[in-house]
Amino acid sequence: MTDYQTMENGVSMGILPKRDAVIVRGRGTRVWDAAGKEYIDCIGGIGTANIGHSHPAVAEAVTRQVNRLTICPDSFYNDVRAELGAALVEAAPAGLDRLFLCNSGTEAVEAALKFARAVTGKTGVIAAQRGFHGRTFGALSATWNPKYRAPFEPLVPGFSHVRYNDPAAMEEAIGEETAAVILEVVQGEGGVRVADGGYLKRVEALCRERGALFIVDEVQTGFGRTGAMFACEHHGIRPDILCLAKAMAGGLPVGAALCGDAVQGVPSMSHGNTFGGSPVICAAGLATLRVLDEEGLVENAREAGGYFREGLAALAHPAVREIRGMGLIIGVELKSRVTPVLRGLMERGVLALPAGNTVLRFLPPLSISTEEIDQVVAATHEALDALGENPSSGRSGPGRGEGNSRDRRRAGRGRTAAREGK
Secondary structure (H helix, E strand, C coil), rough: CHHHHHHHHCCCCCCCCCCCCCCCEECCCEEEEEECCCEEEHHHHEEEEEECCHHHHHHHHHHCCCHCCCCCCCCCCHHHHHHHHHHHHCCCCCCCCCCEECCCCHHHHHHHHHHHHHCCCCEEEEEEEECCCCCCHHHHHHCCCCCHHHHCCCCCCEEECCCCCCCHHHHHHCCCEEEEEEEEEECCCCEECCCCHHHHHHHHHHHHHHEEEEEECCCCCCCCCCCCCCCCCCCCCCCCCEEEEEHHHCCCCEEEEECCCCCCCCCCCCCCCCCCCCCCHHHHHHHHHHHHHHHHHHHHHHHHHHHHHHHHHCCCCCCCEEEEECCCCCEEEEEECCCCHHHHHHHCCEEEECCCCEEEEEECCCCCCCHHHHHHHHHHHHHHCCCCCCHHHHCCCCCCCCCCHHHHCCCCHHHHHHHHCC
């Protein structure tokens, strides 16, 4: 058998640490490694696999488009690009009726920052502590974590960070030279921290009053992840620019900046890229939007997310400090480092993410079932027990400590049976 780990290590820069598995296949909520081991995937391509891995609708759309036209520069019109643009505008919050297509979330944020400076004539950008917006120079300047920033300083001038969920701090920060405020509705990388709706509305109002653009970064929360098509819809806010990517094209690289009426006068030829709006990616995006609608995945994210969080809370594990989230972006803050728990989950056939040093993050495909959630919760219980803080030898029920917590979770859940019957 080919040693793919050695092969990849031999050519990789080694910037990102790798786990001890070669993932070779995926379908729906599951992936398999080269040894044939099966995992429930609660990483979901870092939030890109909202409709599941290798969805046949995306595979068929991509194959058909590759055989028809692979690339078309943005200097020409294209039928599939036009259809995707119209579909995105239709799906987006009201007023976001124009867009720029690119290749990633970082690129969507870069476009938003450039557009804000271009149309306001100002340079200041205010972001939040613990916020994450990407790793290129503009997006990195908006990102807060020093471990990402420090090796590449000095960064782009004009950026500042204020406390998240603190309207008074934002009111003090927005000044005459503020071009934009950029925020996440849920801080994913920053620990799965959920914004208060009143806070977001106040920031929106302050931006309107003081002539700054309000940029909402939904790279991770868009396309049903939080139980609404876009997380800002939970609070009725209307950003001037909405940054999207990740789950937009069924796992293929894509990004978009959707813009409202305040974004006028971006100079011609001042921004662009080669691959943004490729017909193949646009075909995948159209297929993804159809699957989200036809399979009821946004609703499933809302209901399954509640079931998932209740199941984790029912464990009442002493190693857990807090459970946070919205829909199927879920964070479990631990009292110790998360790495041993990630390893323990992987041993038990579950893949999950960190969100900082002490937060366990779950981003499964939106099609995850209650049975799979039960398996993930049971595996989480075992992985936490393995830390030595709560031995399960004294628990009644099945030897793996699953029965009692599952019984408590299922009490009074009439809605679960109804959802499973869809």
